[in-house]
Structure formats: structure tokens, C-alpha cells
Amino acid sequence: MAVVNLVPVGPRACLAEVEDAVAAASLATWARAQGVAAVEIVPAAATVLFDGVDVASLGGSLSSWSPSSDPVPGPLVRVPVTYAGPDLETVAAHWGCSADEVVRAHTSWEFRAVFSGFAPGFSYLSGLPAERSVPRLDSPRARVAPGSVALADTWCGIYPTASPGGWLVLGTTDVVLWDVDRPQPALLAPGTRVRFEAAG
Incomplete structure (x- = not known):
């Protein structure tokens, strides 16, 4: 079942x-x-x-649902990223490639918001291939900047506000993840498709 x-x-x-x-x-x-x-x-x-x-x-x-049921496509959100994060080279080392190749890979995949948690507007994005899984930091940072685009295990996420965090930060974006004045405050509600793009 x-x-x-x-x-x-x-x-x-x-x-x-x-x-x-x-x-x-x-x-x-x-x-x-x-x-x-x-x-x-x-x-x-x-x-x-x-x-x-x-x-x-x-x-x-x-009773008629199964994991193989065709997913209903969600809206697509494009997220521009400045790829200059403190952990970009660390991720490159884990993947055995250059930082430029990390950016090319990260912008080639389509991610999907599967659930929200941790902080208002934070969505757990699936779509990172299993072989690209990365560990969390051994010791979390006391402060991760808002808009930080980061990886942990096979998840990708964007920090909506400044907060502690142990994910590996690839870069930053200026998109607003949570805005109570929007009809739907969370930009990346579950089901939303996400494509990252290199800014500028």
C-alpha cells in the first residue's frame, strides 16, 4: 500500500x-x-x-494514489544567484571538480520544493542527485546571511532570514522568500519548481 x-x-x-x-x-x-x-x-x-x-x-x-502517480507540475520560479559563497570550493572538492563546474551543475538541474520548515519561507528542495550529496558543516555557523543558497545531504535550500546554520553555502540571492503581504507569503510553497541561474 x-x-x-x-x-x-x-x-x-x-x-x-x-x-x-x-x-x-x-x-x-x-x-x-x-x-x-x-x-x-x-x-x-x-x-x-x-x-x-x-x-x-x-x-x-x-486509495487511488501511489508514489508513481504523475506529479502535477507546480509553478516555476527562477532564482538568480551570485555564486561566491564561503563553501563553494568545499563543494567542488567533494564533487571532484572546479567551482565553475559546480555552478554549471547547480544551474542545470530543476529542483522542487517538497516541504517547508526550519523558518518561515524555508523550503527543502529536492533534485540534487544522490551522488552529489554533501555533508553538513562539522560546526554550524552562528549566522548565515539571508538569501544564502546552500546544500546539505541531497537537499538544497535558501535561508529566508539571517539565522544559525550548518549547510554548505554556494552563494546568495536577492529574492524574497517570505512576504506576509503576498497572497501566498512563501515564494517556494511545496510543489513549486525551482531553477537557479548565475546572476550577472
Whole structure:
């Protein structure tokens, strides 16, 4: 069964446990497109929260989903990046290539926001090939600048505000990740496709 388990978390909410973050994003996107009756559908690392649902009937509503279901394409956001981050050479060493080749690779892939967390506007972006996985810093920085584009494991992310962090920083962008005056405050909501471009 595609949905591993359904766990009620109240009279009108339920967690659907799935294999991983990509499956969670797929289920959430599919459920929205299918019109599954819920006030909110929130994907995470290996679960999807269905809030404001009929818990008893949710299993039937999700029965036709599978991880192989064609994803519904999300909007595409292009993010210009100044690739001069403090860890660019470190990533190049991990990948066995030059810094310029890191930039070419990073701008060649399409990423997808699969879930949000850590800070308002921070989205975990999938799309980094498994063989390009990189470790976090041994000791996190006390302050990472807002707009920092960074990698950790097989994730890519952009720090929306200044904060501590242990990801490897490739560069910076001026895009605003979180703005409460927008109809949708998060620029990179789950399902959004992301392409990075070298600025200037």
C-alpha cells in the first residue's frame, strides 16, 4: 500500500505516513488536485498532515494514489544567484571538480520544493542527485546571511532570514522568500519548481 499508515491526530486531523519527502510532496500535490476535502494539506519529511478532514473516510479518498502517480507540475520560479559563497570550493572538492563546474551543475538541474520548515519561507528542495550529496558543516555557523543558497545531504535550500546554520553555502540571492503581504507569503510553497541561474 502506498500510504504506509494513517494516524489520527484529533477528531478532524490525520497524518498519512509515507516512504520519504518526495512521496509526501507527491501525495500532497495529488490530494489537492483531486480535491480531497481538507482545510489544510501539509507535507513534511515522511508524512502529510490532513487537517479538517473526515478521518473515517480519508483512507478511501487516498486509495487511488501511489508514489508513481504523475506529479502535477507546480509553478516555476527562477532564482538568480551570485555564486561566491564561503563553501563553494568545499563543494567542488567533494564533487571532484572546479567551482565553475559546480555552478554549471547547480544551474542545470530543476529542483522542487517538497516541504517547508526550519523558518518561515524555508523550503527543502529536492533534485540534487544522490551522488552529489554533501555533508553538513562539522560546526554550524552562528549566522548565515539571508538569501544564502546552500546544500546539505541531497537537499538544497535558501535561508529566508539571517539565522544559525550548518549547510554548505554556494552563494546568495536577492529574492524574497517570505512576504506576509503576498497572497501566498512563501515564494517556494511545496510543489513549486525551482531553477537557479548565475546572476550577472
